[in-house]
Amino acid sequence: MNPIQHHFIGQCTCLSLSPASTVLPASAPVPVPVSGAPSHSSPAPSPADKPAKSRAEQKAERRARQEADRASKQQSCSSSSKTKAPPSELNPVVKRLPEHVQVDDPAVVKRLAKKLERQQIPLRSDYGYKVSLFSHLHQYSRKAPLTQQLSIPSTVIHPSIVRLGLQYSQGIVVGSNARSVALLHAFKQVIRDYTTPPNEELARDLVNKLKPYISFLNQCRPLSASMGNAIKYIKKEISNIPSHFKEEEAKTKLQTCIDRYINENVVLAAKAISKYAIEKINLTSVILSDRTWKKFRVIVVDSRPRLEGREALRRLVQRGISCTYVLISALSYILPEVSKVFLGAHALLANGYVMSRVGTSQIALVARTFNVPVLVCCETYKFCERVQTDSFVSNELDDPDDLMVTRKGKTQLENWHDVSSLGLLNLVYDVTPPDFVDLVITDLGMIPCTSVPVVLRVKNLEQ
Amino acid sequence: MFHLVEKLVEYFRTQMRTDPDMASAVAAIRTLLEFLRRDKGETILGLRESLKWATDCLTEVDSSVAVSSGGELFLRFISLTSLEHQDLSRCKKVMEERGELFLEKISLSRTKVAKLCHTFIKDGAKILTHSSSRVVLRVLEKAAAEKKRFTVYVTESQPDTAGKQMADALRRINVPVTVVLDAAVGYVLEKVDLVIVGAEGVVESGGIINKIGTYQMAVCSKAHNKPFYVVAESFKFVRLYPLNQQDVPDRFKYKADTLRTVSDLSDEHPMIDYTPPSLITLLFTDLGVLTPSAVSDELIKLYL
Numbered sequence: 001m002n003p004i005q006h007h008f009i010g011q012c013t014c015l016s017l018s019p020a021s022t023v024l025p026a027s028a029p030v031p032v033p034v035s036g037a038p039s040h041s042s043p044a045p046s047p048a049d050k051p052a053k054s055r056a057e058q059k060a061e062r063r064a065r066q067e068a069d070r071a072s073k074q075q076s077c078s079s080s081s082k083t084k085a086p087p088s089e090l091n092p093v094v095k096r097l098p099e100h101v102q103v104d105d106p107a108v109v110k111r112l113a114k115k116l117e118r119q120q121i122p123l124r125s126d127y128g129y130k131v132s133l134f135s136h137l138h139q140y141s142r143k144a145p146l147t148q149q150l151s152i153p154s155t156v157i158h159p160s161i162v163r164l165g166l167q168y169s170q171g172i173v174v175g176s177n178a179r180s181v182a183l184l185h186a187f188k189q190v191i192r193d194y195t196t197p198p199n200e201e202l203a204r205d206l207v208n209k210l211k212p213y214i215s216f217l218n219q220c221r222p223l224s225a226s227m228g229n230a231i232k233y234i235k236k237e238i239s240n241i242p243s244h245f246k247e248e249e250a251k252t253k254l255q256t257c258i259d260r261y262i263n264e265n266v267v268l269a270a271k272a273i274s275k276y277a278i279e280k281i282n283l284t285s286v287i288l289s290d291r292t293w294k295k296f297r298v299i300v301v302d303s304r305p306r307l308e309g310r311e312a313l314r315r316l317v318q319r320g321i322s323c324t325y326v327l328i329s330a331l332s333y334i335l336p337e338v339s340k341v342f343l344g345a346h347a348l349l350a351n352g353y354v355m356s357r358v359g360t361s362q363i364a365l366v367a368r369t370f371n372v373p374v375l376v377c378c379e380t381y382k383f384c385e386r387v388q389t390d391s392f393v394s395n396e397l398d399d400p401d402d403l404m405v406t407r408k409g410k411t412q413l414e415n416w417h418d419v420s421s422l423g424l425l426n427l428v429y430d431v432t433p434p435d436f437v438d439l440v441i442t443d444l445g446m447i448p449c450t451s452v453p454v455v456l457r458v459k460n461l462e463q
Numbered sequence: 464m465f466h467l468v469e470k471l472v473e474y475f476r477t478q479m480r481t482d483p484d485m486a487s488a489v490a491a492i493r494t495l496l497e498f499l500r501r502d503k504g505e506t507i508l509g510l511r512e513s514l515k516w517a518t519d520c521l522t523e524v525d526s527s528v529a530v531s532s533g534g535e536l537f538l539r540f541i542s543l544t545s546l547e548h549q550d551l552s553r554c555k556k557v558m559e560e561r562g563e564l565f566l567e568k569i570s571l572s573r574t575k576v577a578k579l580c581h582t583f584i585k586d587g588a589k590i591l592t593h594s595s596s597r598v599v600l601r602v603l604e605k606a607a608a609e610k611k612r613f614t615v616y617v618t619e620s621q622p623d624t625a626g627k628q629m630a631d632a633l634r635r636i637n638v639p640v641t642v643v644l645d646a647a648v649g650y651v652l653e654k655v656d657l658v659i660v661g662a663e664g665v666v667e668s669g670g671i672i673n674k675i676g677t678y679q680m681a682v683c684s685k686a687h688n689k690p691f692y693v694v695a696e697s698f699k700f701v702r703l704y705p706l707n708q709q710d711v712p713d714r715f716k717y718k719a720d721t722l723r724t725v726s727d728l729s730d731e732h733p734m735i736d737y738t739p740p741s742l743i744t745l746l747f748t749d750l751g752v753l754t755p756s757a758v759s760d761e762l763i764k765l766y767l
Contacts, residue, residue, distance in 0.1 A: 280706070340706070373706040438706055439668070446704045447763075448668050448740075450756035454763055 100222055101394050104135045116219070119212040120156040122149035124219045128400050131423040138222070139397040145169045146220050160189040161213045165220035174308070176346045176382060177266055180226040183217070184258050187234060191254050195247070202250050203241045210235070222396050225347030225355070225384040233261060236463075265381040269443035273377050276441045280340065280375060296321075299338060303328040303359045305402040305426065328359050335370045345378035345440075350456065351387045352434035352449040354378075358427045361391070364436035373438045376449075380442050383456055391430040400424035471498060471517055472524050484597060488533030488698055489569060491521045495537055496562045499555070507554060514538050526719040528664030528672050528735075532701035533569075536765065540565045572696040572749035573598055577605040580659070580694055580747040588613040588656045591648070591684075594620035594674040595629040596661025598694045602747075607636050614639045616651050620674060622732070645676050652687045662695040664715070665748075667704045667762055669740035669755025671695070672711065675733060681742035690744040697750050700762050705737050 102108040103126070116123050127141035147166050150157070157165075164186045167173040173182050187210070194209070196202045214231060217223065223231075237257045241250045281296060298321055302309030309325065316323050326334055341363060347355045354360070354376055364374050388394060403424050404413045416422050434449035444455060474497060478490035498517050504510045518534030541561040548554050576598055584590065584606040590613055592599050606613065615633055619642055620626040626642055633640040643651050652658075658680060662671040671677070671693050684691045705711045714722060716733040725731055740755030747753075750761055 280710075375706075439704060445702075446667065448756060448759050451759040451763070454760045458763065 098394075100138060100218070101136055103138055116215060119215055121212055121216045121219060122146055128417065129420075129423045130397070131425045133392060134395065134397055134425065134427075137395060137397050139400065140169070141401065142170060142399045143401075146216070156212055157216050158186075158190045158193065158213065160186045161216060165217050168217065168221040174306075176224050176226045177379075179224055180230045180381075181262055181266060183227050184230055184234075184262055188255055188258050191251055191258075194251070201243060202245075202247060203239050203243070206238050207235050210238075225386070226379075226382045229381050229384065230261070234258070265379055265443075269379040269381070272443040273379065273441050276446055277342070277375070277377060280439075280441075297324065298322070299324045299326060299334055301326055301328055301331060301359075301363065304405075305398075308357075328362065331363060331366050332370075335366060335372060338367075338370075338372050341367045341372055341374045343374065343376045345376050345382065346429060347386075348376075348378050348383045348440065348449075348452050349388050349431070350383075350385050350453050351389070352452055353388055354432040354434070354437055354440075354449065355388070355429050356432065358391075358430040361430045361432035361436070364432045368436045374436060375439045375441060376437050377441045380444055380455055380459065383452055383459075385456060388431055389433075391427070395430075396428040398426040398428050400426050402426055468520050471520055475521055475524060486529060486573075486597065486696070487525050487527055488529035488696075489566070491518070491525070491530045492533050492537045492562075492566055492569070492698075494521060495534060496559070496566060499541075499559060499562060502555075505551065507551070510555070510558075511538065511542065522714070523719055523723070526714055526717065526722060528701055528703075528715050529699045531715075532664055533698040535702075536698050536700070537562065537565055539765075569696060569698050569749075572698070573601050575749040576694050576696060576747050577601045579752055580692070581606040581609060581611075583657070583692065584611055584613055585656075586611050586613070589616070589654055590614070591616045591618075591651060591655040591658045591680070592629070593618050593626075593660045593677050593680055595625035595632075596694070598661045598696065599659055600629065600632055602659065602694055603633065603638060604636055607638055614641070616641050616643050616655060618643055618645050618648060618676060618680070620676060621645060625674070645679075648676075648680050649683045652683050652689060655689060657690045657692060658684045659692045659694060662693050662699055663735060664701045664703070665693075665695050665699050665746065665758060666701060666737070667759055669743065669746070669753075669758040670705070671738050671743065671746075672701075672703075672705075672715065672735050673738065675736045678708075678736040678738045678742075681738045685742050691742060692745050692747060693743055694747045697748050697761070697765070700758070700765060702762065708737055711735070711737050 099108050099112045113123050124138075124140055124144075124146050126139050127144065128139060130137075130139050145166055146169060147162055150162065164173070164182055167182065168179065173179055190210070190213070191206070194206060196205060210231075214223070217227075234254075234257075237254060241253065245253070298316055300309045300313045300316070300323055302313075302325065304327075313323055313325050324334070343354075343356060343360055343363065345354050345356045345360075349355060354364075356376075367374050386394075400416075400423075403426055404411055404416070413424070416424055437449045440447050440449055440452075442455065444458075447455065471494060475490055475494045478485065478493050479487065482490075495514060495517055499510070499514065502510060502513060504513055514534075515538065518531065518538070521534065522531045541558045544557060544561055548557070580602045584602075588611075590603070592615060594617075603613075603615065615638055617626045617629045617633075617640060630640045630642045660671075660673060660677055660680070662673050664672040666672060681691050703712070713728060716735055717725075717728065717731055718734060721728075721731055740758075743755050745752055745754060746758060748761075753761065
């Protein structure tokens with residue numbers, strides 16, 4: 001039986017929030033998300049021009065440069081500092097915020113533009129008026145996909161990656177699992193078509209080849225936590241290829257690694273989760289001819305603009321389960337009839353917060369008020385080391401034009417661009433505190449929300 | 464096979480009789496160790512299967528959560544060693560040694576818990592406790608031995624009025640004690656400084672399963688902002704995750720005799736209830752003083 005998951009999507013139209021002081025100052029010590037692309041604070045080596053320096057040498061050079069910069073900066077503003085502490089104590093290694101949450105800082109945007117130029121990837125421009133609370137995030141339009149600005153055939157980016165990027169930005173491939181699996185399949189294709197250039201080592205060169213692809217995909221649509229973990233895994237596998245492996249051997253090994261990763265973390269995990277979840281669905285069982293039937297009813301809660309719940313509804317009805325379909329505005333009306341709430345998750349953060357489709361925290365909150373247990377189903381590969389306490393700091397803004405709806409021939413809001421003070425906000429994710437979640441069902445078993453760091457630790461030990 | 468069951472049960476009952484102060488789980492583990500010694504199995508797998516079967520038999524005799532959790536932990540502990548020896552008898556010997564080590568560890572657990580907990584009882588404290596728990600008794604004995612003066616309120620704890628036994632035991636060590644009705648918990652709480660209860664089982668969420676009436680007491684102490692402490696040995700940690708009262712499996716809710724004789728359980732009154740972790744302040748175990756969220760961490764370490 002498939003795990004029963006509710007899909008929720010943002011329905012935010014126009015938020016009339018006063019600009020609160022919750023906008024993150026740029027220097028706050030937020031731990032850097034460990035997902036693939038944004039961790040490049042150094043220039044990526046331009047393809048095949050320079051002789052390949054070893055990674056240690058590059059790092060040492062970078063360090064020396066940073067120290068020199070810091071030392072010169074220290075001297076220039078020494079008048080303001082009272083005590084002359086040595087530079088290394090005054091400047092602990094500041095973890096940089098990822099650029100995708102600093103869009104309103106022009107210096108960061110310039111830095112990103114330079115990096116993309118070096119990698120020969122077009123920069124995607126923002127679209128439409130952004131609500132001030134979220135002005136630090138990107139907001140793209142679906143009508144202007146990044147691929148329009150690429151030359152065909154693109155010499156830098158592999159065609160399967162171009163296709164994948166288009167599928168992401170047009171919303172053809174949606175959902176955390178689907179995106180990760182598609183990404184891994186595209187990488188398999190890339191590896192198949194890859195040939196090691198002369199005087200290069202596969203382990204290092206392939207990783208460097210993947211960097212512009214990841215930047216490109218990030219431009220098409222910001223990477224999800226699961227994709228970040230998958231990319232980390234692949235990079236680790238590639239760099240661990242022993243140097244004596246021939247190219248064919250290495251490529252086959254990588255393909256098998258990817259297949260195994262998908263099998264273990266997505267396919268088998270889903271089976272394990274459904275096995276545990278079934279124990280929690282314990283109502284009157286009705287013996288029906290030769291099979292035991294668990295008699296229960298499912299209420300699918302859905303919300304605009306994505307209406308992803310319809311797909312779940314279709315699958316449940318095909319299985320013969322009696323279902324009810326409501327929109328999220330009817331939540332408090334139906335909750336008294338509900339015995340348990342099952343939610344899916346996009347990612348689980350290290351402080352126990354659940355990041356999921358917008359609307360999830362609303363459901364968890366109302367369910368808590370009605371004393372209905374809330375269960376979150378999430379595979380362990382979606383656990384990430386990030387910490388987040390609110391939905392503003394790091395989120396995704398979808399195309400605001402999605403909120404326009406045409407009914408009976410009339411489209412409200414179709415001239416929203418003309419109204420200068422009007423902003424449309426189409427949030428994708430929100431963050432639910434662990435107090436509202438009773439249980440998390442993972443492929444390792446049932447754990448409380450606060451035990452996410454334990455699982456991360458156990459997984460790190462295994463590796 | 465039937466006479467084997469009888470022998471097992473008889474041994475278990477004798478253990479319980481000879482030392483009434485021993486936890487039922489400890490008696491069960493002693494029985495399992497003896498079973499292991501006398502077992503004439505030919506394979507390790509067969510040995511494990513028969514140990515599991517023996518645990519199930521004992522759970523049918525005494526349906527408390529601790530017996531089942533203790534049995535499972537015992538099995539895991541003895542198999543958590545390299546059993547790569549060629550000779551079956553040598554493997555068995557290793558397992559027996561591990562079993563004895565386990566037994567020794569857990570017989571010291573109550574003392575460890577008492578040592579940790581008695582410091583939380585200040586001089587002049589008024590303590591509320593529920594029903595009769597040997598661990599709580601040990602804690603209070605230790606506090607009294609440290610020359611602390613305190614008074615205790617015990618709930619009568621129907622239907623077996625176990626609270627009265629607790630009161631007798633406390634009077635024997637000259638602790639002033641008052642027995643109150645189960646319904647008087649809310650009334651008494653304003654006079655009380657802290658609440659200490661034992662547990663029959665500690666579940667994965669950090670909540671506890673204990674004699675019925677504990678949940679009520681926890682809710683009232685939360686309303687009065689009084690600390691609610693739980694004392695439990697680590698072999699009571701069990702891999703259950705109840706979401707509410709109904710989610711606790713029937714085999715733990717009722718006494719073993721009731722489960723065997725009565726067919727329709729809806730007329731029977733459950734003997735235990737589930738207290739969620741949000742109402743518990745701290746848990747004192749032989750693994751240390753834990754917050755409810757740390758219990759899952761410890762469980763993962765114990766079971767994985």
